[in-house]
Structures are given as structure tokens and as C-alpha cells.
Amino acid sequence: MPTTLGKILKQLENKKIIKAVKSVAASKKKVYMLYNLEPDRSLTGGSWYCNQDFEVEFVDVLNQQCYRYLQQRKEKTVAVAAKNGPLAAQAIAFASTNDVWKYITELGISKVILEKKEIKTILDTLLYDGKVERTINVDGDYLYRAVESFLPPPGIIRMPCGICPVMRNCSDVGSVNPKKCVYLTEWLS
Secondary structure, X not given: OHHHHHHHHHHHHHOOOXXXXXXXXXXXXXXXXXXXXXXXXXXXXXXXXXXXXXXXXXXXXXXXXXXXXXXXXXXXXXXXXXXXXXXXXXXXXXXXXXXXXXXXXXXXXXXOOOOHHHHHHHHHHHHHOOOEEEEEOOOOOEEEEEOOOOOOXXXXXXXXXXXXXXXXXXXXXXXXXXXXXXXXXHHHO
């Protein structure tokens, strides 16, 4: 039975009636659909995936460019603040998802057409990283602006001991010690 079904599916593919699409969620399974239809983003992974692989570099570049745009807007506020006051400067520093989307589209860094909701996802990651803040305007749209960190992270967090999962077991004597620590050796090199 499986070989007969396989032959039928192959014939339908050859006649371009159906096509096989790989799902991001289940890469081992083939999903068949009508040939002239485009698969949904939930199936292919959208813009963040290429051949079922997450495009880390692409997302990083988008992250950097969105943040750069928001920083540029913030830098323009210095002159405005001197002329019109801090409230006017603050209003200029904020950018909508649509503003950032236009900027990214005009840059032409993406071969894929990005949707506004994908840019919102990138802006939300910047929000969670503490690089931007978000507010809501009168229309209910989100506005974002770059922010500076209040304090630099403490030194203990920057070195591996601060986040080591076995730090409590670490001592000068014993199997877990600074001399044999792979994390510390990697950090120092």
C-alpha cells in the first residue's frame, strides 16, 4: 500500500498538480499541497527560516539596523530639545512600527518582503533586551525609542563564574575547581 501511494503522489507531483513542502515544525515529514498555492508562514517558518534553518545572521542584522534607526532618531532630538523643549524632543525620538518598516524596506537588506508584524517582532526583541522602550500613541499603535542602560552590568555577571551552574560546588580542592574550569579558560583566552 505505501508504495502505491508513493507512486500516485510522485505522478501528481510530476504533473504539477501537487507539490511537497517541508514543514519547519516537522522537518522529517512531507506535507503535500496544491501546486499553485503558496504555503502558509506557519508551515515554512516565514522570513526567519531558509531551508528549515533559522537565519540567525539575518535576524541579527535586522536587530542592529532597527536599533540603529531608533538611535539616529534619538540623536536628532538634541537640537530639537534646545529649541522646543524636552517634550517635543521626546515625541521626535519615538518611531512607529511603520516608520521602522519603511526604513528597513528602503535599506534593501532583505531579499524577502518583510511584513510589519515581523518588524514588530524584531522591535519587541529589542524591548525585551532593554535597548528600547515602548509606549502607545492615541491611535493605539506602539511607538518605540532607543534608551541607554542606566547601569553597566556588574563584573560578576560578565565573567563565567557569575552564571556558572556549578558555582556552589567550585572550590580549590575537588573535581570542580578554577584550574580545570573550561568556562573560565575559554573566557580568559
